[in-house]
Structures are given as C-alpha cells and as structure tokens.
Amino acid sequence: MALQYFTYPFKTMGISQSYTGSYSHEKYSTGNRKDYPIDEAGSDTGRDYMYAPVDLVVEKIYGRGSSRQPNTVWLQTKNKVITPIGVCYVCGRATHMSDADIRNLKVGHVFKAGAKMFREYVDGGATGNHIHMTWGTGKYKSPGWKANNKGAYVLITTGSNKKPEQIFFRDKAFTKKVRSTQGLDFKTKPSKKTMYVSTGKSRLNVRKSYSTTSAVVGKLKNGTKVTVYCTRGNWCCIGANMWVHKKYLKAK
Incomplete structure (x- = not known):
C-alpha cells in the first residue's frame, strides 16, 4: 500500500489566527494540557471547502x-x-462547519483523498467564516477532547498533539495560493527517493526517531535499497519510526 503525504487541506492558505493568537487560542496552546489550533479562512470572506488530504x-x-x-x-x-516528523497515524478535529454541510455525515464515513468535506462557516458563534482545526499523532481517543486548566477543550489522541507545521506539508500543486500564514512555516511536500545504504562492511543503525540518542530499532546491510519519504535536518525517514542519517545513504 502506497503511503500518502499529509498535506494542507485548503486550496488557498488564509490562516486568520495561529495557535499563539491572543484573540482566542492562547488558552489552548499555553494551558496545562495543550493543543495547537489554527483558524483557516481560505481565500476571502466567503466559504471555501476543506478537502481530505488523505483517506480520512x-x-x-x-x-x-x-x-x-x-x-x-x-x-x-x-x-x-507521511508527515514532516515521520510516518504515523494522524487524528484531528475541525469546527464551525454548517449543519447543512454535515447533515448526512455519519461516523465511519471515509472521505477519500481529494474529496470535498465541508466549508468554512460560523456555527457556534464564530466571528467570520473559518474552520478551527487542531491535529495530533496517533488515533482517536474517546471522548476526543478534554478541558485544560484554562477551560479550553483540547484534542486528545492515543499519541500527542502537534503544531500544524509538524503535521502538514504544503503541496504547491494543490495549495497554490498563500494569503496568510500568521508566521507559520510549512515544508513543501517532498518527492519519494530511492537510495542505497553506503556503510562499507558495517551495518547501519535504524533509529526510532531523528537523533543519535534515539533507540535503535534495526540494522541494514551495506547496499540495502530504501525509500526516503521525507527528511528532517540530517535524518531521513524510511518508514514508520525508522530514521537513518543521510550521510550513510547514496543514490545509485
């Protein structure tokens, strides 16, 4: 099964408030238990669609x-x-869409990659059309959110909450226009590369994360063919919880 890249879900990036926003988001990102929401307002004051970046x-x-x-x-x-921090499950929540856009939606429904899901709106008293969204690694964990010490209901998953720039790549072929980033820096979606282990007679340590202090989860022989899905600094992700240092890889 081909791995999918988790890419930004709007055709125009128009972030109106980041997770540090003093208007309403600081209570999420600075509380005891935190998540990192952004408000996406799309191309203008209208109602842009949010798309499924992968099968959701x-x-x-x-x-x-x-x-x-x-x-x-x-x-x-x-x-x-595939995310900028590696290969993992991703779970999140989106808020403020209209009743009409989710009238027939059911738990268990699968949005295929590229499908329209719902549009920005103001349901619940939002000021201006937007989608409030927040994401983390891991799977859905009931009830899906929990109040922190500042009264904000933050996302809970089987993993951990992450900043959006750690979760999304920007696919420039899809998100062609950037109207506002609110200072957030999203990596461009990379291309998968075929590389080969180059270590001479020794074996290459495969680590759980992108650090020499991370646990070794396997070893690869010299000449082993690998697929590099993304990079982070000097480290290459070659699978779920599988990272190797780039100096030990070469193209053939």
Whole structure:
C-alpha cells in the first residue's frame, strides 16, 4: 500500500489566527494540557471547502442541530501517513462547519483523498467564516477532547498533539495560493527517493526517531535499497519510526 503525504487541506492558505493568537487560542496552546489550533479562512470572506488530504475516517460528530454547541467533526487517517516528523497515524478535529454541510455525515464515513468535506462557516458563534482545526499523532481517543486548566477543550489522541507545521506539508500543486500564514512555516511536500545504504562492511543503525540518542530499532546491510519519504535536518525517514542519517545513504 502506497503511503500518502499529509498535506494542507485548503486550496488557498488564509490562516486568520495561529495557535499563539491572543484573540482566542492562547488558552489552548499555553494551558496545562495543550493543543495547537489554527483558524483557516481560505481565500476571502466567503466559504471555501476543506478537502481530505488523505483517506480520512469520521470518528465523532458533535453539535449538529444545536444552536449553542459548535459543529465539530473528529477525523483520523485510515492508515499511517507521511508527515514532516515521520510516518504515523494522524487524528484531528475541525469546527464551525454548517449543519447543512454535515447533515448526512455519519461516523465511519471515509472521505477519500481529494474529496470535498465541508466549508468554512460560523456555527457556534464564530466571528467570520473559518474552520478551527487542531491535529495530533496517533488515533482517536474517546471522548476526543478534554478541558485544560484554562477551560479550553483540547484534542486528545492515543499519541500527542502537534503544531500544524509538524503535521502538514504544503503541496504547491494543490495549495497554490498563500494569503496568510500568521508566521507559520510549512515544508513543501517532498518527492519519494530511492537510495542505497553506503556503510562499507558495517551495518547501519535504524533509529526510532531523528537523533543519535534515539533507540535503535534495526540494522541494514551495506547496499540495502530504501525509500526516503521525507527528511528532517540530517535524518531521513524510511518508514514508520525508522530514521537513518543521510550521510550513510547514496543514490545509485
């Protein structure tokens, strides 16, 4: 099964508030238990679609039909995906879409990669059309969120919450326009590369993460063919929880 890259889910990047935003997000990103939400307002003041960057499963729907509770949908990748920090499951939640856009949506529904999911809106009293979204590694964990010490309901997963620039690549062929980043720096979606281990007679340590202090999870013989999915500094991701130093790889 080919691994999918987790890419930014709007055709125009128009972030109106980052996770450090003093308007409403500081209580999420600075509390005891935190996540890192952004508000995406798309190309203008209208209602842009949010697209599925990979195959996503609907895990929970909240607020539909209520005027007081903001519509929220929890989404989890169907399989492990490629992110800037490695290969993993990703889970997140999106908020403020309209009742009409999720009227027939059901838990268990799979949005295929590239599918339109729902549009920005103001459900729950938002000021201006946008999608509030936050993401983390791992799988959905019931009930999907939990209040921190500042009263913000932050995402909970089987993994850990991550900043959006750690989760999303920007696919320039899809997200062609950047209107506002609010200072966030997203890596461009890379291309997979075929490389070969070059260590002479010794074996190459494969580590769980991108550090020489990370646990060794395997060893590769000289000449072994590997696929490099993404890089982080001097480290190359060759699979789920599998990193090697780039100086020991070469093209053939």
